[in-house]
Structures are given as C-alpha cells and as structure tokens.
Amino acid sequence: MANKRHLLWLLLLCVLVGTAGAATPRIQSWTTSKGAKVVFVQADALPMLDIRVVFDAGSARDGKHAGLAAFTNGMLTEGAGDWDADALARRVEDRGIQLGSGSLRDMGWVSVRSLSEKKTLDLAVDTLATVMAKPRFDAESIARVRQQMIVARRQALQSPGTIASERFYGTLYGKHPYAHPPGGTEASPKQIDRDMLRRFHRTYYVAANAVIAMVGKVDRARAEQIAERLMADLPRGVHAPKLPQPKAVKGGGLRQDFPSTQTHILIGQLGVTRTDTDYFPLYVGNHVLGGSSLVSILGEEVRNKRGLSYSVYSYFSAMRVPGPFLMVAQTKNAKADETLDVMRDTLDRFIAAGPSQAQLDSAKKNLIGGFPLKISNNAKIVEYIAMIGFYGLPLDWLDTLTAKLEAVTVDRVHDAFRRRVEPARNISVVVGGGK
Amino acid sequence: MFFRLFSALVAALLATSVAAARAPAQEFMLDNGMKVIVKEDHRAPVVVSQVWYKIGSSYEEAGRTGLSHLLEHMMFKGTRAHGPGMFSRIISELGGTENAFTGRDYTAYFETLAVRHLDKALELEADRMRNLAFDEKEFRKELAVVMEERRMRTDDKPSGLTYEQLMSVAWRASPYQNPVIGWMDDLRNMKLSALKRWYDMWYQPNNATLVVVGDVEPQAVLRLARKHFGPIPAGEVPTPRRPVEPPQKGITRVTVRVPAKQPYLLMGYKAPVIGRSDRDWEPYALSVAAAILDGGNSARIASDLVRRQKIAAAAGAEYDSYSRLPGLFLFSGTPTDGHTLGDVEQGLRAEIRRLQQEPVSREELERVVTQALASKVYQADSIFYQAMEIGMLETIGLDWRLADQEIERLRAVTSAQVREVARKYLVDDRLNVAELIPREENSAGGNKRIRAVVGGAEVTHGK
Numbered sequence: 001m002a003n004k005r006h007l008l009w010l011l012l013l014c015v016l017v018g019t020a021g022a023a024t025p026r027i028q029s030w031t032t033s034k035g036a037k038v039v040f041v042q043a044d045a046l047p048m049l050d051i052r053v054v055f056d057a058g059s060a061r062d063g064k065h066a067g068l069a070a071f072t073n074g075m076l077t078e079g080a081g082d083w084d085a086d087a088l089a090r091r092v093e094d095r096g097i098q099l100g101s102g103s104l105r106d107m108g109w110v111s112v113r114s115l116s117e118k119k120t121l122d123l124a125v126d127t128l129a130t131v132m133a134k135p136r137f138d139a140e141s142i143a144r145v146r147q148q149m150i151v152a153r154r155q156a157l158q159s160p161g162t163i164a165s166e167r168f169y170g171t172l173y174g175k176h177p178y179a180h181p182p183g184g185t186e187a188s189p190k191q192i193d194r195d196m197l198r199r200f201h202r203t204y205y206v207a208a209n210a211v212i213a214m215v216g217k218v219d220r221a222r223a224e225q226i227a228e229r230l231m232a233d234l235p236r237g238v239h240a241p242k243l244p245q246p247k248a249v250k251g252g253g254l255r256q257d258f259p260s261t262q263t264h265i266l267i268g269q270l271g272v273t274r275t276d277t278d279y280f281p282l283y284v285g286n287h288v289l290g291g292s293s294l295v296s297i298l299g300e301e302v303r304n305k306r307g308l309s310y311s312v313y314s315y316f317s318a319m320r321v322p323g324p325f326l327m328v329a330q331t332k333n334a335k336a337d338e339t340l341d342v343m344r345d346t347l348d349r350f351i352a353a354g355p356s357q358a359q360l361d362s363a364k365k366n367l368i369g370g371f372p373l374k375i376s377n378n379a380k381i382v383e384y385i386a387m388i389g390f391y392g393l394p395l396d397w398l399d400t401l402t403a404k405l406e407a408v409t410v411d412r413v414h415d416a417f418r419r420r421v422e423p424a425r426n427i428s429v430v431v432g433g434g435k
Numbered sequence: 436m437f438f439r440l441f442s443a444l445v446a447a448l449l450a451t452s453v454a455a456a457r458a459p460a461q462e463f464m465l466d467n468g469m470k471v472i473v474k475e476d477h478r479a480p481v482v483v484s485q486v487w488y489k490i491g492s493s494y495e496e497a498g499r500t501g502l503s504h505l506l507e508h509m510m511f512k513g514t515r516a517h518g519p520g521m522f523s524r525i526i527s528e529l530g531g532t533e534n535a536f537t538g539r540d541y542t543a544y545f546e547t548l549a550v551r552h553l554d555k556a557l558e559l560e561a562d563r564m565r566n567l568a569f570d571e572k573e574f575r576k577e578l579a580v581v582m583e584e585r586r587m588r589t590d591d592k593p594s595g596l597t598y599e600q601l602m603s604v605a606w607r608a609s610p611y612q613n614p615v616i617g618w619m620d621d622l623r624n625m626k627l628s629a630l631k632r633w634y635d636m637w638y639q640p641n642n643a644t645l646v647v648v649g650d651v652e653p654q655a656v657l658r659l660a661r662k663h664f665g666p667i668p669a670g671e672v673p674t675p676r677r678p679v680e681p682p683q684k685g686i687t688r689v690t691v692r693v694p695a696k697q698p699y700l701l702m703g704y705k706a707p708v709i710g711r712s713d714r715d716w717e718p719y720a721l722s723v724a725a726a727i728l729d730g731g732n733s734a735r736i737a738s739d740l741v742r743r744q745k746i747a748a749a750a751g752a753e754y755d756s757y758s759r760l761p762g763l764f765l766f767s768g769t770p771t772d773g774h775t776l777g778d779v780e781q782g783l784r785a786e787i788r789r790l791q792q793e794p795v796s797r798e799e800l801e802r803v804v805t806q807a808l809a810s811k812v813y814q815a816d817s818i819f820y821q822a823m824e825i826g827m828l829e830t831i832g833l834d835w836r837l838a839d840q841e842i843e844r845l846r847a848v849t850s851a852q853v854r855e856v857a858r859k860y861l862v863d864d865r866l867n868v869a870e871l872i873p874r875e876e877n878s879a880g881g882n883k884r885i886r887a888v889v890g891g892a893e894v895t896h897g898k
Contacts, residue, residue, distance in 0.1 A: 048812055048813060090733040094805065151771065262583065262591055300520075307577065330587055332583065366527045369528070373531075377479070377818070
C-alpha cells in the first residue's frame with residue numbers, strides 16, 4: 001500500500017468546489033412526470049453512463065432511531081422485486097455493471113455505472129428502478145445487515161479520530177438531527193425493525209424527494225426515457241419537510257481519554273448552508289486559513305514550522321442547514337496542548353487581521369485556475385451536478401463560479417470571518433492521551 | 436444455452452467498447468536514459484504528469500527502513516533554486532494539485548493541472564531530480580511529521596498494525612517484511628546524510644520514467660521533456676537487491692493484542708507475480724481465483740461466508756500480480772457475533788478447498804472476464820488512473836503494454852488452471868496468519884472518562 005504525503009488531497013477530491021473558465025459542461029434539467037428533478041450532461045467520449053439518484057433521506061431523517069436512514073439505504077441492494085441478494089448481485093455483475101448506494105446526514109443515494117451499449121444499459125436502468133422502488137426487506141437480510149452495522153460501529157469506535165468527530169457533532173448539534181452518527185450507535189440497530197425500515201423507505205424514497213443526475217453517452221431523448229423508467233415504480237410522494245435550524249451553543253471544551261499514541265483535536269462551530277450569502281468569502285477565506293492543505297496558514301504553522309501534525313486542515317461543511325466549520329489536527333500525546341494553542345492562535349490572528357492581499361490572490365489563483373480539474377471526467381461531473389440538483393443551486397452555478405470567486409476581496413473575507421466565526425463560540429474536542 | 440450465448444455477445448460488445456475507450460500510448464527514450472511515455476486524452480484541457488523512480492521500501496536495508504518515504508517528504512522541502520514549500524505553492528497558484536506516494540517498489544511524484552502549465556511542472560520536477568537542498572532543520576521537522584503519520588496510519592489503527600505484523604512474520608529474507616513508512620526506531624535514528632546518499636544513488640534520469648496523460652500531443656511533450664530533463668547527465672544506478680525467500684515450512688501465526696473492540700483476521704499465502712514465474716499463466720490464474728472468491732457481491736465469499744453461513748460480517752480476498760518480488764495472496768475477515776476468528780479461518784479455508792477440488796463454472800469464468808472488460812472502460816474515465824497503470828508496470832520492471840494484454844490473458848485461463856494454482860499456492864506451507872484480538876481490560880471506548888463538558892473550565896477559549 002502506498003503512503004501518501006498528505007491525506008488531504010484525497011479529502012479535497014470529495015469536497016466539491018470550483019469555478020468557471022474552461023468550457024463548463026452544459027447541464028440540462030427537467031422534471032419527470034412523477035415530479036423528480038433531473039440534471040443531465042451528455043458526454044459522448046466514452047461508451048458509458050453514470051447515474052446517481054439522490055434522495056433527501058439522510059440520517060437527518062432518522063427521527064428517534066439513529067441509523068435508520070443508513071439501515072434502509074443498505075437494504076436497497078440486498079434484494080429487490082423478484083431477485084434475492086444473490087440474484088441481484090449476479091444480474092448486475094454478469095454484465096460488468098457497478099451498483100452502489102450510500103448515505104450521509106443530508107442524503108441517501110443509489111448509483112450505477114454501466115456501459116452505454118443498449119442491452120446492458122436497459123438492464124442497468126431496470127435494475128436500478130427496481131432497487132429503489134421494490135426492495136424486499138427480507139427478514140434474513142435485515143438481521144444480517146443489522147449485525148454488519150453493529151460490527152462497523154465497533155470498528156469505528158476503535159479510531160480516536162472518529163470518536164472525536166462524533167463527540168464534536170454531538171456537542172455542537174445537541175438535539176438537532178445532525179447530532180448523532182449517521183451509522184447509528186452500537187445499540188440502535190437492534191431497535192430498528194422491518195416496519196420501521198419499510199415506513200422510512202415509503203416516506204423518503206419517493207419521486208418528489210428525488211434528484212436524478214446522469215452523465216454519459218446518451219442523448220436527451222434517451223435520457224428522458226431513462227429518467228421516466230427510473231421513477232415509474234415509485235409513488236410520487238412529497239418532498240421531505242424542512243429541517244429545523246440548529247441552535248447556536250455556548251463554546252467550551254471536552255476531553256476524552258483514549259488508549260492511543262496520538263491525541264486528535266477538533267475545534268469548530270456552526271458554519272454555513274450551501275446557499276448562504278457569505279458562502280464564497282468564507283470558502284475562499286478558509287482556503288487561505290486551512291483549506292488548501294500545506295499551502296495554508298494552518299499547514300504552515302502546525303506542520304511546516306513545527307512538525308506537530310501530519311494531517312492538518314480546516315473546512316466549512318456546507319449542508320442543507322448550517323453544517324460545521326472545523327479545524328482538525330492530530331499529534332503525539334505530549335504535544336496536544338501546544339498544538340491546541342497553535343490552532344487557536346492561528347484562527348484568532350486570522351480573524352483579527354484577515355488574509356493578506358497576496359494570500360488571497362494565491363488562493364483565488366488556485367481555485368479559479370483549478371476549475372478545469374474539478375470537471376475533467378464523468379465521475380466528477382455526476383457528483384457535481386447531483387450536488388447542484390440536490391441543494392437547488394442555480395443551473396448556471398458552474399458558469400458563474402469564476403465571477404463569484406473573482407468578486408471575493410480581502411475586506412469581504414475579513415468581514416465575513418469576523419461576523420461568522422467567533423472564537424468564543426468554538427467547541428474543542430480532544431481525544432487521546434494514551435489512557 | 437441462452438445464457439452463455441448472451442454472455443458471449445455481451446463480451447464481444449464489451450471488447451468493442453474497450454477498443455473505443457483506450458487510446459494507444461507512445462514511448463520515447465531521452466539520451467540520458469530517462470523514459471517518457473505519453474498517452475493522449477482530449478476530453479478536457481487538463482494533464483497529469485507523473486515522475487516515477489525505481490526506488491521504494493523493498494530497496495532498503497535493515498536499520499534504514501523508511502528511508503525512501505522520508506526522502507519523498509524531503510522532496511517538497513526545497514532545492515537550491517526554490518525554497519521549502521515553494522514547489523507546492525507554485526503548482527497551487529497555477530491551479531494545480533500535486534502530491535507523491537511511496538510504495539514497496541516505487542516512489543512517484545505527480546501534478547494535475549491545466550495543460551498549458553505542463554512546462555512549469557516538468558521544469559520543477561527536473562529541478563528537484565538533482566538539486567535537492569538537504570537542510571538539517573527542515574529534516575528534523577519533517578521527520579517529526581512522518582512519525583505522526585506512522586502513529587496515525589499504523590500505531591493507533593488496529594487493522595494497520597495487524598497488517599504490519601503479518602508482513603513482518605511472513606517474510607524471512609524478502610524486504611517486503613518491512614513497512615513502507617519504516618519502523619519507529621529506524622525513523623528515530625535516521626540521519627540526513629543517509630537520506631542524501633539515498634537520493635544521490637537512485638534519483639537519476641536513467642532510473643526514472645515520466646508518464647504524461649491528457650490533452651497533449653506526444654511530440655510536444657517529448658520536446659518539453661528534452662528541454663527540462665535532457666541536460667541532466669545519466670548517473671550510476673546500482674542493481675537493486677532481489678533476495679530469494681527461503682521456502683516456508685508450515686504455518687506461521689502471529690497474534691496482535693491491542694485496545695480494540697472487534698477481532699480481525701488476515702491470512703496470506705506466498706504467491707508468484709507476473710514476470711517472475713516460469714509458467715507465466717499462473718499469476719493470471721491466481722487473479723481469476725481472487726475474482727471468483729471476491730470479485731463483487733456475487734462472488735463466493737460474499738454469497739457463501741457473509742450471506743449464507745453468516746460467519747463473517749465482512750470478508751475478502753485480494754491478490755496483486757504486479758510487484759517486483761513475490762507477494763501474498765491475502766484473505767481478510769471480521770467475524771459476526773457468536774463466531775470466532777477460528778470460524779472465519781475455517782470458512783475461508785473451506786472456500787480454498789472448494790477451489791482445489793471442484794472445477795469453477797463457466798458462468799463464473801465469464802463473469803470475471805466481463806467485469807475486467809467493463810472496468811477497463813470505466814478506468815478510461817480517469818487520466819490519473821491511466822498514468823498510474825503505465826508508471827507502475829514500467830517501474831516494477833514490466834512492460835507497460837502488458838495492461839493491454841490483460842483481458843486476453845484472463846480470458847485464456849481455464850477451470851483446470853484455477854484448480855492447479857489453488858492446489859499449488861494456497862497451501863499450508865505458504866500460509867501466514869495474523870489475528871487481531873482486542874485487549875478487553877482497557878479496550879478502546881471502554882474508558883469513557885470525559886474530563887470536561889461544554890462550558891467547563893478545563894479548555895478555555897480565545898484571548
């Protein structure tokens with residue numbers, strides 16, 4: 001296994017950012033007869049199609065049962081219609097089709113990647129439609145997936161970084177549905193039964209709650225047929241209700257012992273939504289602060305100058321309702337206090353002084369000049385347009401991005417950080433210590 | 436049979452798709468012995484440039500483990516012309532991303548950026564091929580960073596530790612016994628002078644391959660490569676060690692007892708790799724065996740062990756036919772509650788017995804080939820992956836054109852050959868087992884002492 005110099009580039013690939021400049025993909029959009037929104041980009045270079053159907057069905061919809069959304073999502077590929085899990089797996093894998101699913105706090109999704117050759121693609125589309133509409137929820141599969149979730153939870157709790165992250169979300173969000181881990185707790189899957197899964201599925205996996213994103217070698221007419229077929233067996237339903245706004249909590253800190261050689265440190269507070277008016281100045285400002293890995297103030301102070309941490313960064317997780325702003329690092333136990341101080345001081349100084357003109361120019365050059373990379377293949381484009389569709393961003397979002405980034409000034413960043421990031425409101429979570 | 440006919444048809448269609456998706460690459464050699472391989476992909480105005488060096492942890496000697504990876508970190512700490520961090524800063528301002536990775540058999544550096552900036556990326560790579568500054572203060576700090584990396588990836592990660600322990604007991608002579616990142620004590624004793632010697636020995640144009648994939652014209656890339664790398668003289672490059680592993684006699688077992696919550700099993704059988712076997716179909720037969728066991732959700736391990744018998748919550752098999760020295764055919768498994776690591780081991784060994792005793796079905800063989808064909812098309816969506824495939828093959832000493840023969844080689848594998856390699860290689864005299872057994876008394880998460888709550892006094896904020 002290769003060792004990467006820093007983890008962050010991997011993380012960055014997952015964070016959707018960008019600006020226009022090069023030819024942006026032409027996004028076509030329409031609504032199916034059942035009321036699902038479609039976003040589509042025709043890309044003829046490779047004989048394949050990517051489809052991603054995103055539902056407002058993340059763990060924010062769990063209600064009283066942590067992990068219900070993830071459990072439901074996990075059951076979709078465990079058998080559907082006439083096929084049990086074995087038959088379903090064979091059906092797609094005999095044709096080299098890749099079927100996937102997953103869920104986070106805001107969303108649950110299913111995806112396929114298929115060759116665009118007609119027979120194969122027809123089968124892929126038909127299978128995906130059935131997986132979304134007619135999951136079997138066989139008792140035997142439910143018991144097995146429940147057990148797998150419990151094991152996955154135990155494995156997650158072996159990681160001090162995961163524990164720190166869960167403590168952070170729990171403390172910051174209190175009673176808000178973003179508070180609990182999307183994978184549930186070790187105990188919660190045991191309380192989830194077949195009726196709950198079926199009810200969750202019937203409520204949230206409906207056409208009016210879906211966004212269909214497609215990129216690949218089909219024309220508009222065929223894309224329309226595919227979208228209709230995908231929704232054909234789903235009820236129209238209604239869109240999930242608005243999520244409550246998270247309440248600001250008092251700042252403070254929490255330390256938890258953990259038998260590890262490193263201490264993991266998370267510092268942060270409530271941040272922004274995808275559509276926040278301060279999004280761009282905060283986003284670009286954070287790129288200077290800790291967003292662009294080693295070429296950032298945090299990277300310079302914590303790693304380059306002092307050698308304290310391997311992976312140090314900060315980000316705004318833009319979600320449906322305000323997601324967190326977070327600074328993250330991990331260091332050997334003896335250096336935990338020093339690292340914590342450096343991170344806090346760095347943020348304080350950034351808020352007090354703002355970025356320099358040179359720092360801001362450098363960040364803008366990276367973001368604007370890097371735009372072509374963010375839309376350079378089908379896999380990236382389908383994630384991008386699914387995000388645009390899901391959060392209701394304007395279809396010209398990619399085309400106007402350069403202008404929005406260009407418009408960010410030192411003063412706007414400084415002002416936005418002063419108003420929106422208040423050190424006194426920070427929650428600090430420190431997990432480690434070796435005990 | 437309708438099914439077989441349909442599959443054959445799909446396979447034929449797939450083959451056409453693969454041909455359409457995969458453009459040929461061109462190879463050049465500079466006068467100083469540096470290889471340049473260029474592949475065109477004009478879908479977007481971007482390019483990936485990768486410089487691969489034939490150097491990695493399997494080249495290292497005892498007591499000096501982690502040298503190659505640490506040197507990779509130092510490659511970002513400046514040259515005579517560019518100060519520490521400047522490389523990253525310049526690429527960043529060009530809108531690019533850059534990084535590097537070190538493996539057992541290679542070290543590679545890459546930049547992905549708008550195609551008009553390729554010139555600059557190559558200029559900077561050529562600069563650090565020979566002009567690296569070795570500053571003691573930068574070295575001390577970067578060494579501390581690498582130790583943190585080791586703590587995060589291995590020391591505090593039970594599955595990482597288990598893998599490291601398995602490798603260290605499986606190999607008696609092969610350098611694959613050492614972790615890529617190095618043993619902590621070797622890192623502690625690392626000297627800057629050793630790094631510099633390592634760099635002078637291996638960072639030579641005639642020990643490097645430049646791979647460029649993207650919206651480029653091969654002759655134009657060659658001109659740029661000549662301009663930047665051409666002036667660097669060829670150096671003396673030693674022939675790397677290739678220790679022969681003595682035959683293993685019987686099963687090797689190791690136990691890893693650390694604070695954890697979930698037991699975990701790794702089993703590794705010593706297996707040949709492409710280019711080293713006197714019977715060159717064997718690695719392909721082993722790849723087919725791995726795919727029959729774990730090529731997706733329909734494969735045997737998922738359907739038998741996870742779904743039908745429910746012995747494992749998760750389990751898998753993997754075999755990498757591309758490496759410089761023989762490797763391990765690896766199995767992994769996590770037991771469900773009520774089952775033990777021993778049950779998982781027995782379950783996996785029953786699957787192996789089945790491979791050794793029963794012929795695999797035609798359907799299974801066809802599925803393996805179809806999946807391989809489709810992934811070839813999907814891989815063409817990523818210029819990074821395309822460059823990686825070429826660079827890796829070239830650097831471990833194989834011909835990069837082998838990737839284009841892969842499908843034909845897999846298709847040629849017979850049921851009898853799968854059975855033969857299973858009988859020959861998946862046997863006790865090649866088996867190494869590592870068991871992660873959670874240490875309960877002070878297990879992770881069991882000690883939930885929280886020393887302060889929100890608003891508490893222990894951690895204070897602001898100035």
